[in-house]
Amino acid sequence: MTLLIGALTLGLILSLLAMGVYVSFRIFSIPDITTDGSITLGAALAAVLLVGGTSPILATAAGALAGALAGALAGVIHTRFKINSLLAGILVMTALYSVNLHVMGRSNVPLLQANTFATQGERLGQSLFGTGPLHVLGWPVTPGDLAVLALAFLAAVGAGVTLYLFFRTDVGTAMRATGDNPQMVRALGADVDRYTILGLALSNGLVALSGALLAQYQGFADAQMGIGMIVWGLASVIIGEALTGSRSLGLALAGAVLGSVLFRLLVAVALRWGLNPNDLKLITALFVFSALVLPRFLARRRGGAPAA
Amino acid sequence: MLELQGLRQTFNPATVNEVRALQGVDLTLDEGSFVVVLGTNGSGKSTLLNAVAGSFFLDEGRIRLDGHDVTRWPEHRRARLIGRVFQNPFSGTAPGMSIAENFALAARRGRPRGFGWALAPDLMGALRDRVAGLRMGLENRLDNAIGSLSGGQRQALTLLMATWLRPRLLLLDEHTAALDPKSADQVIALSDEVIRRDGLTTLMVTHSMAQAVAYGDRIIMMHRGQVVHDFRGAEKRRLRSEDLIDRFDEIRRREQLDEGAAAMLRELYV
Numbered sequence: 001m002t003l004l005i006g007a008l009t010l011g012l013i014l015s016l017l018a019m020g021v022y023v024s025f026r027i028f029s030i031p032d033i034t035t036d037g038s039i040t041l042g043a044a045l046a047a048v049l050l051v052g053g054t055s056p057i058l059a060t061a062a063g064a065l066a067g068a069l070a071g072a073l074a075g076v077i078h079t080r081f082k083i084n085s086l087l088a089g090i091l092v093m094t095a096l097y098s099v100n101l102h103v104m105g106r107s108n109v110p111l112l113q114a115n116t117f118a119t120q121g122e123r124l125g126q127s128l129f130g131t132g133p134l135h136v137l138g139w140p141v142t143p144g145d146l147a148v149l150a151l152a153f154l155a156a157v158g159a160g161v162t163l164y165l166f167f168r169t170d171v172g173t174a175m176r177a178t179g180d181n182p183q184m185v186r187a188l189g190a191d192v193d194r195y196t197i198l199g200l201a202l203s204n205g206l207v208a209l210s211g212a213l214l215a216q217y218q219g220f221a222d223a224q225m226g227i228g229m230i231v232w233g234l235a236s237v238i239i240g241e242a243l244t245g246s247r248s249l250g251l252a253l254a255g256a257v258l259g260s261v262l263f264r265l266l267v268a269v270a271l272r273w274g275l276n277p278n279d280l281k282l283i284t285a286l287f288v289f290s291a292l293v294l295p296r297f298l299a300r301r302r303g304g305a306p307a308a
Numbered sequence: 309m310l311e312l313q314g315l316r317q318t319f320n321p322a323t324v325n326e327v328r329a330l331q332g333v334d335l336t337l338d339e340g341s342f343v344v345v346l347g348t349n350g351s352g353k354s355t356l357l358n359a360v361a362g363s364f365f366l367d368e369g370r371i372r373l374d375g376h377d378v379t380r381w382p383e384h385r386r387a388r389l390i391g392r393v394f395q396n397p398f399s400g401t402a403p404g405m406s407i408a409e410n411f412a413l414a415a416r417r418g419r420p421r422g423f424g425w426a427l428a429p430d431l432m433g434a435l436r437d438r439v440a441g442l443r444m445g446l447e448n449r450l451d452n453a454i455g456s457l458s459g460g461q462r463q464a465l466t467l468l469m470a471t472w473l474r475p476r477l478l479l480l481d482e483h484t485a486a487l488d489p490k491s492a493d494q495v496i497a498l499s500d501e502v503i504r505r506d507g508l509t510t511l512m513v514t515h516s517m518a519q520a521v522a523y524g525d526r527i528i529m530m531h532r533g534q535v536v537h538d539f540r541g542a543e544k545r546r547l548r549s550e551d552l553i554d555r556f557d558e559i560r561r562r563e564q565l566d567e568g569a570a571a572m573l574r575e576l577y578v
Contacts, residue, residue, distance in 0.1 A: 168425060169423045170421035171422065174421050180405055181399070181403065184402055185384075185413070186387065187361070187470075190384055247404065
């Protein structure tokens with residue numbers, strides 16, 4: 001049961017990453033590797049601030065904001081300097097590795113004594129339900145774990161609803177159209193470059209928010225923690241699309257959250273069954289590869305033209 | 309209203325692919341005039357339209373529109389004054405978004421976009437009425453993705469979007485060329501209706517002599533990046549398709565003569 005709750009909590013926290021990847025990859029069709037750097041940046045900055053005694057809310061917000069800046073930088077490099085979006089992401093990700101080491105001062109910052117969302121959640125749970133284990137469906141669960149799960153749920157749902165509402169405003173609609181048909185957006189008087197920069201800032205802000213919460217949940221920030229995160233985000237988005245089967249905005253965002261949670265559950269089960277953790281990224285990459293290729297392959301087998 | 313002075317544009321200069329698309333175009337459009345641009349392939353008529361829209365910056369020349377010198381304005385800034393329909397029905401609409409959302413974007417053309425609800429109730433009401441006016445039955449499908457519609461439907465909607473906020477200048481770039489004949493007739497008739505109703509200053513590029521004769525109050529004929537004929541007023545109204553075809557033949561003959569003469573001169577002197 002602890003395993004299940006852990007996987008759920010982690011999945012919900014990383015659903016913010018999945019939503020960020022949804023924004024860059026599905027809305028703007030940009031595979032934005034800045035993700036790998038900005039999730040660590042969010043974690044690193046939040047961790048350092050928390051160790052320094054900053055309140056969890058401020059530290060988390062600062063981490064998210066730093067990620068948004070990193071995303072905006074990748075956007076500027078891509079649009080204003082006309083550098084391929086993939087390369088722009090690689091440049092910022094590489095630069096962020098050094099930045100992150102400088103932020104942390106070393107390669108790993110533990111949060112053992114710091115006051116974080118996780119510790120606050122545990123305290124909240126204990127004050128509500130006491131310290132003894134609760135019984136959920138006959139399984140013993142500590143109130144602290146349950147409270148942290150609830151907080152992660154609130155964060156995921158809050159971010160998802162906010163994102164959904166944002167994308168239905170004038171700015172958000174223009175942003176979605178930028179990814180859909182930039183020529184039309186220009187003809188309707190919106191600056192495509194500006195919306196691309198804003199979009200990548202939004203995406204990486206979400207990713208860094210996810211990183212800041214992840215650091216607090218797992219109790220440390222690490223310079224290496226971002227490696228392959230974009231692929232995990234992609235996997236979640238793709239699983240989500242398979243689950244909800246729709247490209248409509250609300251369902252897609254809900255799908256990203258569900259996909260992230262399901263992905264974490266699958267990982268937890270696989271590890272429980274004795275999967276070597278070192279193989280995790282290889283398997284995830286293979287999964288994303290086949291999920292991207294299979295639809296096209298099946299369409300060709302059916303004799304139809306591949307979807308444009 | 310629109311004033312073009314000495315427009316020159318060369319694409320891929322000093323390469324084998326060099327194209328001198330505009331070679332000194334001067335043109336003035338009066339307020340409320342509906343000007344049809346005719347020309348052979350590669351005559352520079354679409355380049356002219358793109359130059360006005362701001363798709364690229366000119367090598368030389370000035371563009372004044374509605375009292376502003378817009379020569380160095382980027383495309384999205386000029387969009388405040390310009391409504392535009394493209395040749396490709398896929399260019400003017402966002403396929404993955406609903407009809408209503410596309411119109412929400414058009415309703416803020418050239419205006420600041422904030423955090424207001426895009427599909428505001430008053431917009432939806434006005435939208436249902438205007439789309440019903442198309443008589444295509446689309447008013448009940450406002451939540452459908454535009455990508456699911458036919459080319460003719462998409463062009464009709466793009467036209468409605470381009471003129472939702474009254475543009476100072478409407479640019480139509482062979483906007484019926486990619487459609488089947490029936491849809492083309494529908495869209496051109498709709499265009500004429502909107503242009504007359506709102507008194508829109510319009511620049512329309514077309515391949516169709518029949519359209520050029522039937523619509524508009526002035527015809528500009530382009531060839532090799534220059535304006536070679538300008539028919540207006542009574543002359544434009546008298547014009548028939550055959551007259552236009554004769555003019556094109558005349559240009560072609562003159563050109564052949566020029567080439568023949570050039571070859572002769574080369575033989576004699578080189």
